[in-house]
Amino acid sequence: MAAVRPWNAFTAVEAEVRAVVTGPRWPELPEPARAHQIASRALVTADGDRWLFAAHARWHLHDPAGGRWHPAPPPRHLPARRVKHAAAALPADLVPRGPDFAAEPGSTQAFVGPDVPDRLCGHIRELLRANCGKSEPEYPLTAFGEIFAADVPSTVAAVWGTIMWCAYAPAFDGNERLLTAFGEFLRRPLPGDEWVRWLPAPPLADLVHLVAERQRAGHPRAALRLTALIADTAQFLLADARFRPRALALLTMTEPALQQPGLDDHLLDDQALRSAWLARCPPRLARALLCDTDxxxxxxxxxxxxxxxxxxxxxxxxxxxxxxxxxxxxxxxxxxxxxxxxxxxxxxxxxxxxxxxxxxxxxxxxxxxxxxxxxxxxxxxxxxxxxxxxxxxxxxxxxxxxxxxxxxxxxxxxxxxxxxxxxxxxxxxxxxxxxxxxxxxxxxx
Known part of the structure; x- marks a missing residue:
């Protein structure tokens, strides 16, 4: 007979809230009713800490000093009792919208230890081989200049920038083959040492700038090609959970422009194009964009x-x-x-x-x-x-x-x-x- 897991207050409340928020009636409930559903399932541990399972399908801890609710994993090993909390006192952003409970989980692992899959690395190398010979005047390096030599075309930068933006934590083995594929294009050695490359995480604005600059220069076909490269790279990155949440978000932002050529041609300003990309991302992927939006x-x-x-x-x-x-x-x-x-x-x-x-x-x-x-x-x-x-x-x-x-x-x-x-x-x-x-x-x- 299979062992029965002991009852746990945190696990039980989490299951209840998930069932309510993902149920068919949740979108129809008015805001006060939603807040009541969450507040009525508050838990308190013996030390007086108060917990709610709420927005983004995550637990939140009440800070008695300032009254704020902080995202925080609960102490599941501790007993807790259920209490009611004043629904009207809950901040609006603490109440789940619904789609935030469907977020892609991904992985927090760095790229030290577990390798990037061979097949993914092969796809990236093929992309580079097919696009590294583009004319630099046609594809000037307008972003990631601190990484690449000045004569490297922006097609290479688009692939690199997509990888780094999609990575949850861009710390890589020093001999990681995904990085060595870019070796011939680098301006200087990557930060780190022989064991680990501790790489910067670029903002979405850097990727947008590569595309918007070509549109301002009157080269919409080059802009569309860069957008396609970003989308192709993101598609391959879905194979690794450490890239997947942001890769999915990036695909939802870029694919409409590929399906409707000319859709973004009038967006010549970086900020306008960035706003258009962000607006296309569905709410269920919003947490993947917090690094840029909040x-x-x-x-x-x-x-x-x-x-x-x-x-x-x-x-x-x-x-x-x-x-x-x-x-x-x-x-x-x-x-x-x-x-x-x-x-x-x-x-x-x-x-x-x-x-x-x-x-x-x-x-x-x-x-x-x-x-x-x-x-x-x-x-x-x-x-x-x-x-x-x-x-x-x-x-x-x-x-x-x-x-x-x-x-x-x-x-x-x-x-x-x-x-x-x-x-x-x-x-x-x-x-x-x-x-x-x-x-x-x-x-x-």
Missing amino acids: PEAHLAHTVYDLLEALAHTPDPARAAAAHLADLSDSRGLLPGRLDHRLRRAYDDLHRAGLTSTSAAERTQPDGFPIRPPALGHATGTGPYAVLGESGDRGRVAAVLGAAYAVGLAWSRVSGARVPERGFAGAAALVRRLIHERDDEPPQNH
């Missing part, structure tokens, strides 16, 4: 992802705060964006003088002790070979990716510089991955 919300969701990735650790808030401590915050703006549990853990590190630094002295990230190799059992060679079970590797890659995504999100919000050799906590995790075999790419959750 950087503050995107930061909050990447912190949620980091906490989820660290859920197996003894104290996820403390472990997450150790990664947040790597972020540069000279103006002290980060704590006010954290929920009270994370804020307490972060403040402890601040009092110890361990915040706003790259704390290189840390020899092991919280939750992932670096164990010395045992004779005959270590994978990899050399002084940094470590023991590791295959089951751990996916977790490590997920934490690494989520931590790097948080750093990139914080950079967009604050303007803080992203270290060329990565943030200390994420860089430390690399040692659990680089000397072991490469795993299969992650699948959808």
